[in-house]
Amino acid sequence: MPHQDLFEAAKSAMNNSHSPYSSFPVGAAIRATSGKIYAGCNIENASYPEGWCAETSAISHMIVGGDKEISEILVLSQKMEKITPCGGCRQRISEFAKANTSVHLCDADGVVETVTIGNLLPAGFELDGTK
Numbered sequence: 133m134p135h136q137d138l139f140e141a142a143k144s145a146m147n148n149s150h151s152p153y154s155s156f157p158v159g160a161a162i163r164a165t166s167g168k169i170y171a172g173c174n175i176e177n178a179s180y181p182e183g184w185c186a187e188t189s190a191i192s193h194m195i196v197g198g199d200k201e202i203s204e205i206l207v208l209s210q211k212m213e214k215i216t217p218c219g220g221c222r223q224r225i226s227e228f229a230k231a232n233t234s235v236h237l238c239d240a241d242g243v244v245e246t247v248t249i250g251n252l253l254p255a256g257f258e259l260d261g262t263k
């Protein structure tokens with residue numbers, strides 16, 4: 133399967149998800165432009181708004197690992213036919229991606245659809261127009 137390494141990394145991360153409140157484990161995996169893979173899972177909290185998403189965890193690992201540019205990102209939940217990143221994560225992904233960067237949307241078995249971050253967030257916030 134194409135993207136098998138990314139899918140396996142996201143699946144392994146999803147299996148470590150801390151999601152006792154939603155029972156909705158999510159995994160994400162980034163291939164950085166360096167070629168390194170960074171994975172993450174959602175981490176929930178008893179104070180619900182303090183939890184965060186799998187994509188955010190993966191971005192955190194990428195930054196700690198010394199990379200700054202996403203080549204492609206894959207998102208997976210075993211409980212959804214085609215999970216898509218939430219709005220906040222679309223903005224976070226955009227910070228480290230180009231408009232044509234691929235986002236692979238998965239079900240439990242593999243990639244269902246590949247879109248771009250520009251498709252998902254066509255008018256994200258940027259500081260370029262600052263006066």
Ligand code: THU
Pocket residue numbers: 151154156157158173174175176183184185186187207216217218221
């Ligand atoms: N979640 C993610 O990890 N990524 C998404 O793109 C959507 C939602 C998590 C947050 C929360 O822990 C659970 O899924 C249910 O919303």
